Amino acid sequence: xxxxxxxxxxxxxxxxxxxxxxxxxxxxxxxxxxxxxxxxxxxxxxxxxxxxxxxxxxxxxxxxxxxxxxxxxxxxxxxxxxxxxxxxxxxxxxxxxxxxxxxxxxxxxxxxxxxxxxxxxxxxxxxxxxxxxxxxxxxxxxxxxxxxxxxxxxxxxxxxxxxxxxxxxxxxxxxxxxx
Amino acid sequence: xxxxxxxxxxxxxxxxxxxxxxxxxxxxxxxxxxxxxxxxxxxxxxxxxxxxxxxxxxxxxxxxxxxxxxxxxxxxxxxxxxxxxxxxxxxxxxxxxxxxxxxxxxxxxxxxxxxxxxxxxxxxxxxxxxxxxxxxxxxxxxxxxxxxxxxxxxxxxxxxxxxxxxxxxxxxxxxxxxxxxxxxxxxxxxxxxxxxxxxxxxxxxxxxxxxxxxxxxxxxxxxxxxxxxxxxxxxxxxxxxxxxxxxxxxxxxxxxxxxxxxxxxxxxxxxxxxxxxxxxxxxxxxxxxxxxxxxxxxxxxxxxxxxxxxxxxxxxxxxxxxxxxxxxxxxxxxxxxxxxxxxxxxxxxxxxxxxxxxxxxxxxxxxxxxxxxxxxxxxxxxxxxxxxxxxxxxxxxxxxxxxxxxxxxxxxxxxxxxxxxxxxxxxxxxxxxxxxxxxx
Numbered sequence: 001x002x003x004x005x006x007x008x009x010x011x012x013x014x015x016x017x018x019x020x021x022x023x024x025x026x027x028x029x030x031x032x033x034x035x036x037x038x039x040x041x042x043x044x045x046x047x048x049x050x051x052x053x054x055x056x057x058x059x060x061x062x063x064x065x066x067x068x069x070x071x072x073x074x075x076x077x078x079x080x081x082x083x084x085x086x087x088x089x090x091x092x093x094x095x096x097x098x099x100x101x102x103x104x105x106x107x108x109x110x111x112x113x114x115x116x117x118x119x120x121x122x123x124x125x126x127x128x129x130x131x132x133x134x135x136x137x138x139x140x141x142x143x144x145x146x147x148x149x150x151x152x153x154x155x156x157x158x159x160x161x162x163x164x165x166x167x168x169x170x171x172x173x174x175x176x177x178x179x
Numbered sequence: 180x181x182x183x184x185x186x187x188x189x190x191x192x193x194x195x196x197x198x199x200x201x202x203x204x205x206x207x208x209x210x211x212x213x214x215x216x217x218x219x220x221x222x223x224x225x226x227x228x229x230x231x232x233x234x235x236x237x238x239x240x241x242x243x244x245x246x247x248x249x250x251x252x253x254x255x256x257x258x259x260x261x262x263x264x265x266x267x268x269x270x271x272x273x274x275x276x277x278x279x280x281x282x283x284x285x286x287x288x289x290x291x292x293x294x295x296x297x298x299x300x301x302x303x304x305x306x307x308x309x310x311x312x313x314x315x316x317x318x319x320x321x322x323x324x325x326x327x328x329x330x331x332x333x334x335x336x337x338x339x340x341x342x343x344x345x346x347x348x349x350x351x352x353x354x355x356x357x358x359x360x361x362x363x364x365x366x367x368x369x370x371x372x373x374x375x376x377x378x379x380x381x382x383x384x385x386x387x388x389x390x391x392x393x394x395x396x397x398x399x400x401x402x403x404x405x406x407x408x409x410x411x412x413x414x415x416x417x418x419x420x421x422x423x424x425x426x427x428x429x430x431x432x433x434x435x436x437x438x439x440x441x442x443x444x445x446x447x448x449x450x451x452x453x454x455x456x457x458x459x460x461x462x463x464x465x466x467x468x469x470x471x472x473x474x475x476x477x478x479x480x481x482x483x484x485x486x487x488x489x490x491x492x493x494x495x496x497x498x499x500x501x502x503x504x505x506x507x508x509x510x511x512x513x514x515x516x517x518x519x520x521x522x523x524x525x526x527x528x529x530x531x532x533x534x535x536x537x538x539x540x541x542x543x544x545x546x547x548x549x550x551x552x553x554x555x556x557x558x559x560x561x562x563x564x565x566x567x568x569x570x571x572x573x574x575x576x577x578x579x580x581x582x583x584x585x586x587x588x589x590x591x592x593x594x595x596x597x598x599x600x601x602x603x604x605x606x607x608x609x610x611x612x613x614x615x616x617x618x619x
Contacts, residue, residue: 021600032241120235138197139229140236142355145199157190160199164190171228 198363374567403553444528
């Protein structure tokens with residue numbers, strides 16, 4: 001899939017500009033995404049490098065119109081390959097949530113805006129990994145339900161259910177912290 | 180969908196609130212909403228909470244971005260009224276930015292390069308300004324957004340010693356939020372629109388090195404008219420981390436990414452100083468409650484800010500110039516040596532290897548806007564700021580005409596540049612157009 005066709009014409013400078021812009025724009029979001037999946041910034045960097053290497057080998061028409069989604073899909077596959085090779089791949093389970101949750105924001109106190117953001121982030125980190133991934137893809141990376149479905153291989157309704165469940169839980173927990 | 184089929188616990192309600200519902204299901208759900216006030220309230224609450232989530236996630240520190248070493252905190256500036264900004268260390272969209280900035284760099288034609296070099300030379304007087312003994316260099320009053328918009332009162336605030344930290348990858352977050360809301364034919368919640376993020380979402384040209392052994396950070400300063408207030412001016416401060424690699428072939432992109440991820444300066448701090456003989460008041464555009472919530476006394480910032488090759492950062496200050504009559508009157512015995520100087524920007528940084536401390540100074544002579552046409556970058560940054568300011572208060576009178584004017588300026592900037600490698604300028608123009616149609 002990633003072998004460039006021998007007949008493909010040499011990239012025009014326009015093409016290089018497009019790729020450079022795309023890489024510039026998506027490098028940090030991809031690093032963020034990969035680091036969340038791998039819990040390891042160094043490996044995440046390798047995965048993002050691999051992703052861009054594949055991008056450079058991919059015929060432009062194959063990615064036109066959905067390049068960002070394509071990058072996240074490839075990045076996700078690559079990250080899961082790494083996890084699989086290292087036997088670190090565990091099924092997503094609610095059990096991880098408690099471990100990932102950070103310290104409780106102080107309940108019963110008026111939360112300043114900064115504290116509110118910190119509290120929401122802590123709650124998001126307490127979500128089960130599968131909910132957390134789609135929440136981040138939606139609210140941090142700006143992907144639509146349809147795009148998230150294609151990136152993760154889940155059905156659109158499954159994505160909708162996960163996000164609905166996560167948002168409902170976050171609202172509930174957030175409200176419980178309010179005075 | 181029958182009314183009884185939609186409850187607050189229906190995933191379709193969340194999908195609708197987020198603009199994600201299958202269009203085929205929308206009429207039925209909207210019919211249910213018309214009949215049920217509780218459902219309508221639920222939709223509003225989901226949207227409001229989603230905006231909070233977006234804002235929180237946009238401000239989340241990058242998991243891989245923690246700087247390794249925390250250098251010794253810098254001495255507090257002795258001039259109490261000066262304002263220190265911490266370089267937004269998390270905004271290293273970076274690495275890659277080197278590549279993209281490069282694309283624009285190559286496209287700039289030679290005449291422009293020369294003109295730019297001349298301008299830069301004019302903007303950098305060789306003698307450093309001597310301000311140190313002046314007791315009242317700047318007024319801290321904010322021109323607008325009083326008083327709840329002021330930074331929170333903390334230990335650092337009394338000395339004006341606050342860090343200014345942009346959200347990680349502000350462009351991505353700001354654009355993603357705008358895209359979602361406008362695609363759903365609604366305005367984003369005002370508090371979610373941050374001018375500083377929007378300004379930095381757009382890419383600007385980077386200044387050229389002035390000498391072969393140029394310092395790792397270049398600054399570009401410019402003053403022009405504030406488009407939203409004729410009596411005020413805007414000062415644009417553009418900072419760019421330099422990289423030496425100028426080969427623009429596809430084969431070296433990956434090398435450049437590697438190269439670009441290396442920091443070129445650590446512990447970067449920016450001091451902005453206004454000449455009181457020229458500036459009566461100033462404010463950092465976007466320094467309102469939301470941004471204030473992200474500021475912290477600079478010595479308490481979690482990580483030492485670093486700057487990366489190709490990284491860029493733009494800040495806009497709105498200033499109220501001193502009235503001409505006062506300008507000519509003798510002000511005090513401690514007038515700055517260079518009375519025509521408007522603003523001085525000092526950068527402190529540590530070299531990545533060895534940590535030797537360095538200081539760079541840039542200053543800008545006061546020129547009245549009439550004498551000088553603003554650059555395209557200036558107009559674009561000002562348009563982004565104005566757009567964000569309008570969206571923050573869409574109910575204010577004059578919003579419609581303001582947006583029309585913004586649209587015209589953005590369209591002109593996009594057309595005249597012809598450079599838009601990441602498509603953001605064009606998308607920005609589309610945002611303005613959509614917002615305008617929603618407001619009118």
